[in-house]
Amino acid sequence: MLIVGSILFFIHIVALVAGGANSVVMPIVGARLATATPDLRAGFLDLAEQLAKVGKVAMGTLLLSGILMLWLRWDWVVPSAWFWVKMLGIVAMIVFISLNEMNAKKARSGDRDAGKRSKMFGQLTAVAFGVVILAAVFTFG
Numbered sequence: 001m002l003i004v005g006s007i008l009f010f011i012h013i014v015a016l017v018a019g020g021a022n023s024v025v026m027p028i029v030g031a032r033l034a035t036a037t038p039d040l041r042a043g044f045l046d047l048a049e050q051l052a053k054v055g056k057v058a059m060g061t062l063l064l065s066g067i068l069m070l071w072l073r074w075d076w077v078v079p080s081a082w083f084w085v086k087m088l089g090i091v092a093m094i095v096f097i098s099l100n101e102m103n104a105k106k107a108r109s110g111d112r113d114a115g116k117r118s119k120m121f122g123q124l125t126a127v128a129f130g131v132v133i134l135a136a137v138f139t140f141g
């Protein structure tokens, strides 16, 4: 089981990198979108959608590999209260990602205020992501 646990940890870290890259690249694409000409806008929107897909797969992989590791590496024993801070951060991330999705639909149908709000949701998701990583390091590090 040791090798399975280590492979799961490897997968957890790869997904962490893929998800984390998103929180760096998305704000850059978002800023370009705001001022892009209509033809460039279509390209940036496509890029943002592809990135969002990678982000969702990364999040799903983190959740699945995390739960499996808690079972196979930690036998369901929570090492410290920081673990619950991490879980709260994850819940916050899921809430902000869902709000951002609903908001993006409105933005695509021409709602300009929704376009402005998407930056705020991206920032809130990034802050929650930071809290999750910090709490993970204090929990298991």
Ligand code: HEM
Pocket: 009, 012, 016, 059, 062, 063, 064, 065, 066, 067, 068, 069, 070, 073, 074, 090, 093, 132, 133, 136, 137, 138, 140, 141
């Ligand atoms: C957004 C979601 C997540 C992120 C960003 C994340 C991040 C991290 C990071 C950075 C570590 C390495 C900490 C260290 O070793 O110092 C870690 C380890 C770990 N995570 Fe996650 N995690 C996420 C979701 C989850 C979930 C949902 C669970 C379980 C319910 C979980 C369970 C674990 C376990 C058990 C380890 C320790 C592995 C070990 O050293 O044996 N993670 N996580």
